[in-house]
Amino acid sequence: MLLMILSCVLLNCSAHVGNRRLDSNDDTEDVSLFDAEEETTNRPRKSKIRHPVASFFHLFFRVSAIVVYLLCELLSSSFITCMVTIILLLSCDFWAVKNVTGRLMVGLRWWNHIDEDGKSHWVFESRKESSQENKTVSEAESRIFWLGLIACPVLWVIFAFSALFSFRVKWLAVVIMGVVLQGANLYGYIRCKVGSRKNLTSMATSYFGKQFLRQNTGDDQTS
């Protein structure tokens, strides 16, 4: 338990330090040893990982929760220990992804706001593309973030079905908790990404509409 809190604090500290360290990284990248070729004026800045600690913890909690779930029989004979460990890992992962790694790695955040009348609103925000270079999202981090965010809830859903159909019902509580917590983060970040004005159905319609049109005009040109 102490280990979890320590790692969350470490994550927090590195998050604050990482923002300040950014400027020194940018300075060293400006130096190039050879004459820059014409094609590579676009420096490979975006593929650099800016927040290594955040990226590590983003994946660490999720993957270790899944690993503990799969290896519980081998690791410890006590069901309780495994269950409590998985619950702790899932909670730390939820907090870390919602409050730290999403903001640092892809610049998105979401929360619940209760106003004066007691009405609750869910707010989804995404960071505007500012003119400062060091605030843009790096490709590698974005890929790591979305990969971890999407793959793990899918795995937990698979575990839920397998627990249900193989009648290992005592695990069902933990698995459902995994699905709910990680699914909540996934849903929140997808809504942030899509934006508050459009909703998912209109995005999907416009996307498929474009595909359809492209296919049709392509057919016209070939025939």
Place this chain on the structure above:
Amino acid sequence: MAEAEESPGDPGTASPRPLMRDLKAVGKKFMHVLYPRKSNTLLRDWDLWGPLILCVTLALMLQRDSVDSEKDGGPQFAEVFVIVWFGAVTITLNSKLLGGNISFFQSLCVLGYCILPLTVAMLICRLVLLADPGPVNFMVRLFVVIVMFAWSIVASTAFLADSQPPNRRALAVYPVFLFYFVISWMILTFTPQ
């Protein structure tokens, strides 16, 4: 377990949320449960970390120390979890259907935090059970559980009752009474074998 955030701020900054602030908020809510007053803290800045901690603690303490490894205490652990969360969700749905103007997570937050007195009762009962069993032992535990049960009810109705229309208050409070009664029953009838 999303938390309510205080200030939207400038989306351009989007700095990570400090851990200390969340921990202090959880501690503050525990204090509010122990000394129930008319205040909005549990409702406005709700979070579900406290209920999770309390639920896990209660489930761990309600384990029987059985040497037998196949009856590993697993089902009882999951049972406590299911009773607490399913019960809280049902009460929330009930109060929403009765026309209450409290949100789903706020109600879960209040019900979860108000399990604190019963968790303290469980701790005391486990300590009392280290002494020799007998009628005195049982009377002490009964007294402690009744006091803590009353405390939980008072704390939760102080927060929840206002959100209901006046003629429906009894209907909304009765399931809360039942919920804490079931948990108190589990605590009172606990015997480590």
